[in-house]
Structures are given as C-alpha cells and as structure tokens.
Amino acid sequence: MDEIGLSAGTVALMLLLLILPVLFFLTSRARAGKSGALRQIPGLEDLPNSVGRSAETSQPLHVSVGVGGVGGLSTAETWTGLTLLTQLADEAASCDTRLIVTVADPTVLPIAQDILRRASIRHGNSDGYDPTQVRFIAPIPMAYAAGVSGMLEREPLTGSVMVGSFGDEYLLMGQTGARLGVHQVVGTADPGTLAQVYASADDTLIGEDIFAAGAYSRKLPIQIGSLMTEDWARWVVAAAVVLLAIWKILTRA
Amino acid sequence: MAILKRTLPAALAIAVGLFVLVALLLPVPLLSTIGTYFIDCAVIIAAFALFLGLLNVVRVHFGHIRDRTKTWPYSAVLLAALLLVFVAGVFTLTPSQADPSQPSGLSHPAMQWVFTNVMAPLQATFGALLAFLTVAAAYRLFRRRSAESAVLLVVVLLVLAGQASFGLLPVLPQLRDWILDVPALAGMRGILLGVALGTVLTGIRLLLGVERPYSD
Numbered sequence: 308m309d310e311i312g313l314s315a316g317t318v319a320l321m322l323l324l325l326i327l328p329v330l331f332f333l334t335s336r337a338r339a340g341k342s343g344a345l346r347q348i349p350g351l352e353d354l355p356n357s358v359g360r361s362a363e364t365s366q367p368l369h370v371s372v373g374v375g376g377v378g379g380l381s382t383a384e385t386w387t388g389l390t391l392l393t394q395l396a397d398e399a400a401s402c403d404t405r406l407i408v409t410v411a412d413p414t415v416l417p418i419a420q421d422i423l424r425r426a427s428i429r430h431g432n433s434d435g436y437d438p439t440q441v442r443f444i445a446p447i448p449m450a451y452a453a454g455v456s457g458m459l460e461r462e463p464l465t466g467s468v469m470v471g472s473f474g475d476e477y478l479l480m481g482q483t484g485a486r487l488g489v490h491q492v493v494g495t496a497d498p499g500t501l502a503q504v505y506a507s508a509d510d511t512l513i514g515e516d517i518f519a520a521g522a523y524s525r526k527l528p529i530q531i532g533s534l535m536t537e538d539w540a541r542w543v544v545a546a547a548v549v550l551l552a553i554w555k556i557l558t559r560a
Numbered sequence: 561m562a563i564l565k566r567t568l569p570a571a572l573a574i575a576v577g578l579f580v581l582v583a584l585l586l587p588v589p590l591l592s593t594i595g596t597y598f599i600d601c602a603v604i605i606a607a608f609a610l611f612l613g614l615l616n617v618v619r620v621h622f623g624h625i626r627d628r629t630k631t632w633p634y635s636a637v638l639l640a641a642l643l644l645v646f647v648a649g650v651f652t653l654t655p656s657q658a659d660p661s662q663p664s665g666l667s668h669p670a671m672q673w674v675f676t677n678v679m680a681p682l683q684a685t686f687g688a689l690l691a692f693l694t695v696a697a698a699y700r701l702f703r704r705r706s707a708e709s710a711v712l713l714v715v716v717l718l719v720l721a722g723q724a725s726f727g728l729l730p731v732l733p734q735l736r737d738w739i740l741d742v743p744a745l746a747g748m749r750g751i752l753l754g755v756a757l758g759t760v761l762t763g764i765r766l767l768l769g770v771e772r773p774y775s776d
Contacts, residue, residue, distance in 0.1 A: 320585040322760070330764065378602055383759040390771060413613030414606045439620045443613035447679075449686045461631050475690055482693045485700060496755040498748040506697035514751040518758030521771060529770045533761045540757050 329539060334532030342531050350492050350510035351523045354391070357466040357492060358398040366465045367405040370395055371455065371480075372419065373471020373495070374448040376412025381472035384496050387517045388471035389418060394524035395468065396426035400435065408441040409458065411451035416443050452476035456483040466490040470517050473500050481507035574769045581767065617642065645674055715739060 336342055361368040372388030375381025392408065399406045408419045419441045427436035444454035456479050459467065467484050469477075473495045484491045485507045493504045494512025505511050512520075515537065522530040576598055583595025621635035629635075652668035655661075663669070698716065701709050721729075722736025765771045 314587070316585045316587065323585075323764075326760065326764070330761070376606070378606055383762040386762060386766065386771070413609035413611075416609060416613055416616055439616070439623055441616070442620050443616040446610075446613075447683070449683045453682075453686050457634075476686075478690055478693045478697060479686060482696055485697075496751075496758075498751045501751070503694070503697060506701040515754030515758040518755075518762055521765075527770065529765060529768070533765055537754070537757045537761055541754060544753060544757075 326536060326540065330529075330532055330536045332532075333535040333539070334529045337531040337535070338528040342528075342535060345519075345523065345531070345534070348512065348516050348519060348523065350494060350512045350516065351520060353492060353510050354395065354468065354524075355398055357468055357490065358395060358402065358404055360490065361399070361465045362402040362404045364465045366463045367407045368395070368399065369455075369459065369464050369467040369469075369489075370406050370408045371467070371469040371471065372408070372410060372415055373469070373473055374411040374451055374476070375472030376414040377418065378414055379412075384470075384472040384517065385412070385415060387494075387520050389415070389422065390521045391468065391470050391524070392419060393422050393426070394520070396423050397429065400426040400430040400432060403432070403435065406440060407458070407462070407464070409444050409451070409455050410441065411444060411446060411448065413443055413446065416441060448474055448476040449479075452479040455480045459483045459487060459489060464489055466492070468492045470494040470512060470520070473497065473504075475500065475503070478503045478507065484508075570769050574767060577767045614642075645671075648674070 333342070357368055370392055372385055372392060373381065375385040377385055392406075395406060398404075406423065408423070410416050410419055420438055423440055424433075424436045424438075427433050442458075444458075445451045458464075459480065460483060467480075467489050469480070469491070470493070473493075474497060477493070477495070477500050481491065481493065481503060491508040492510040492512070493508040494517040495501060495504060496514050496517065498514070501511070501513055505513075518537070519534055521527070522534045579591075580595045580598050583591040618639065621639050624635035625632045625639070648670050649665075652670055653665055655664040665671070666675075702713050718732070719736050719739055722732040722734075722739075725732040762771070
C-alpha cells in the first residue's frame with residue numbers, strides 16, 4: 308500500500324466506508340423481500356438432518372467450532388461456528404437431543420455453554436442443560452485433534468459438525484470420523500485444509516460458505532443483505548483484478 | 561432487568577468494539593492508547609477463561625470416574641497427570657530463595673522435562689501420523705468415482721511425478737510448477753478473497769450487534 312501512498316489503515320477505512328452503504332441498501336432490499344432466493348449450499352441445508360439423525364438414533368451429535376478462539380485472527384471463523392451452534396442447539400433442544408460440543412480455546416467455552424443453556428430455556432427444558440456437554444479438550448491444535456479423535460472412537464455419535472478454524476490437525480479427526488462412518492459436515496476457511504476436508508467429509512463448506520450460515524438459518528434481512536454485499540464486492544474485486552491486469556499489459560507494451 | 565441483562569452488555573460490547581476499530585484505523589495517539597487499554601483488558605479476561613477451561617476438564621473427567629464409564633481409567637490418568645503438573649507448576653512458580661538465579665515458572669527444569677519428554681514426543685507422533693492419514697484420505701476420495709475425484713487424482717499424480725522425476729523427463733517439473741503457480745494458486749486466491757470479504761462483513765455484523773449468539 309505504501310507504493311500508492313496510503314497506509315493499510317486508510318485503505319481499510321475506505322473499504323469499510325464503501326461497503327457500509329452497499330450493505331444498508333441491500334439490507335433494505337432484503338427487508339422489502341426483493342433479495343431473491345439464496346443459492347443452495349448442500350452442507351448448510353443438511354444440518355437439520357444431522358440433528359434429525361441424532362434424534363432418531365438417540366445418540367449425541369458432536370459439534371466443534373474449531374481450534375480458534377474469540378479475540379484472535381480466527382475470530383470470524385469461530386463466530387460462524389458459534390452461529391451454527393446456536394441453530395443446532397435450538398433444533399436439538401426442540402427434539403430433546405443431546406449435543407456434545409468440543410472447544411480448543413477457553414474463551415469459547417463460556418459462550419458455547421451459554422448458547423446451549425439459552426436454547427434449553429427457550430424450549431422450556433432448563434433441566435435438560437448439562438454444562439459438561441461442552442468440553443474443553445486442549446489449547447494445542449494437535450492435542451485437541453487427538454482428544455476429539457479419541458472421543459469419536461469411544462463415544463457413540465451419529466454425526467459430527469465441525470465449522471471454524473482448522474489446520475492440518477483436522478485430518479486426525481476427519482479420518483477417524485470417516486473410518487467409523489460418522490456423518491461429517493465440515494467447513495473451514497483455510498485453503499490448505501480444505502483439500503483434506505473434501506477428502507474425508509460427507510459435506511464440505513468451502514471457504515466463504517461458512518460465513519453464509521447465519522443467513523441460511525435465521526434469514527434476518529441484514530444477514531441476507533450481508534451475503535449479497537459479499538457477492539457484489541467479489542464481482543467488483545474480480546473486475547478490478549482483470550482491469551488492472553489489462554492495464555499492466557497495455558502499459559508494458 | 562432486561563436493560564441490565566441484555567441491552568447494557570450489548571451496548572457496551574458494540575461501543576468498545578467500534579472504539580477499538582476506529583483506534584486501529586485512525587492514527588490518533590490518544591485513541592490508540594485507549595484502544596490498547598481495552599485490548600489489554602480483553603487479554604486479562606481471556607486468561608481467566610483458561611481457569612474455567614481447567615475446571616471444565618476436571619468436572620467432565622471426574623464425572624467419567626464417578627459414573628464408571630468405559631473410559632474412566634483414561635480420565636483417572638488425565639486427572640492424575642493434570643494434578644502432578646499443576647502442583648509442579650505451583651512449586652516452581654517463584655525463583656528459589658537459596659539461588660534466585662535459578663530458572664522458575666515454565667523455564668524451570670521440572671516443567672521443561674514435562675514439555676521435552678512428554679508433550680513434544682506426543683505431538684511429533686501425532687504429526688507423523690498425518691502422512692499416513694493423507695494417503696488414507698486420498699484412497700477414500702478416489703473410491704468415490706466422481707469427476708472431481710478423477711481430476712484430483714490426475715493432478716496429484718502429475719505433481720508427484722514432477723516432484724520425483726529424477727531428471728528423466730524435464731517437462732514434468734515444469735508442469736508441476738505450472739499447476740502449482742497457475743490453477744492451484746488462482747483457486748486458492750479465489751477462496752481467500754471470499755474468506756476476506758466474509759470476515760469483513762461478519763465483523764461489521766458483530767459490531768452492529770446483529771449477530772450475538774451469546775444473547776437472545
């Protein structure tokens with residue numbers, strides 16, 4: 308950014324000021340019902356079935372929000388995992404199904420416990436909440452993956468939903484789940500890990516798909532508007548990349 | 561009560577979040593100082609969360625032992641190890657009065673022994689397993705017999721051949737480099753672009769207080 312005489316902070320501020328009006332405009336369109344249909348993301352649409360399978364078999368569903376925490380670089384990914392957990396907790400509470408949530412970062416522990424507690428209260432079953440449903444495994448990614456793999460091996464689980472920040476350690480959990488026939492829905496933003504996820508999971512949420520979770524579950528106008536803003540911004544950035552490439556070729560010639 | 565339980569915490573979170581964002585974006589020293597103070601406060605609160613994590617581990621595994629689940633012996637070993645390291649950590653926390661120059665805390669030889677002889681080998685072992693798990697994952701993928709799996713198989717074989725061509729076919733390393741530098745990199749950048757936009761918009765929704773999984 309120094310090449311064009313702007314600091315990273317200034318560019319970020321400019322981007323923010325450009326995105327905000329678009330977000331508000333598209334949110335108002337979504338509120339007026341002019342947003343159109345959301346494209347299909349099989350992994351997100353299959354989530355209610357994961358809870359359904361769990362209810363049918365009376366076996367718990369495993370949920371992981373990744374190895375990241377709240378407050379670090381992976382906050383956004385962890386937050387999408389927590390948003391999905393809210394949806395799953397509501398569905399599980401409505402059909403009296405048990406979730407087992409594993410966390411690797413202690414900052415996520417009280418939030419995840421609170422999500423399950425509130426879901427139980429919302430569905431009039433406050434006695435159904437058990438704080439040990441949320442388990443802090445280990446803060447080191449490899450130790451966390453080993454702990455979750457052990458849990459998948461030993462405890463009868465119908466499915467595993469893992470959405471958040473994962474690295475290479477994912478394979479340890481993913482392959483264990485695949486070997487045991489546990490239905491796995493996995494999403495992460497790291498392109499390196501996505502290849503491993505694609506190879507071992509039943510449904511994969513690729514990169515930005517995980518950020519669409521809220522719009523698919525709660526369908527609030529601002530979430531749908533945010534999704535549309537993301538689509539528009541992607542087209543703008545792609546067009547800018549193509550135009551800059553053409554400009555560079557022409558000026559070099 | 562609803563104001564105290566819901567509105568006030570949410571308003572505080574949004575206000576502090578917006579303040580820290582503005583402090584990061586605008587180069588004003590006073591804003592920066594206050595923003596750093598808020599971040600330091602968050603770090604201290606996060607440190608307390610580690611204590612909650614410790615209590616959670618004890619509670620979960622104590623429950624396994626009490627209920628005599630199938631895995632209770634593992635839980636007993638885990639709690640014993642936890643207690644041992646915790647006690648060792650407490651006793652080695654402060655420098656020895658006889659010789660204050662001796663290392664203390666995590667640098668103490670007892671703690672270092674635990675990390676060098678228990679933690680590091682275990683992590684290295686699990687790390688080494690990943691190579692075999694990658695092969696198993698690839699095998700599982702190829703058994704799906706889909707078009708995507710076939711493309712992946714061809715690309716993997718070409719990259720592997722380029723990596724280990726032993727100079728027999730010079731075109732293979734060139735092909736490997738082209739695959740990695742053009743289609744693979746383009747795909748990766750496309751994913752990262754979407755992730756970056758998704759992160760920005762998730763941040764905006766959080767700061768606007770729209771997405772709050774921690775409250776009704």
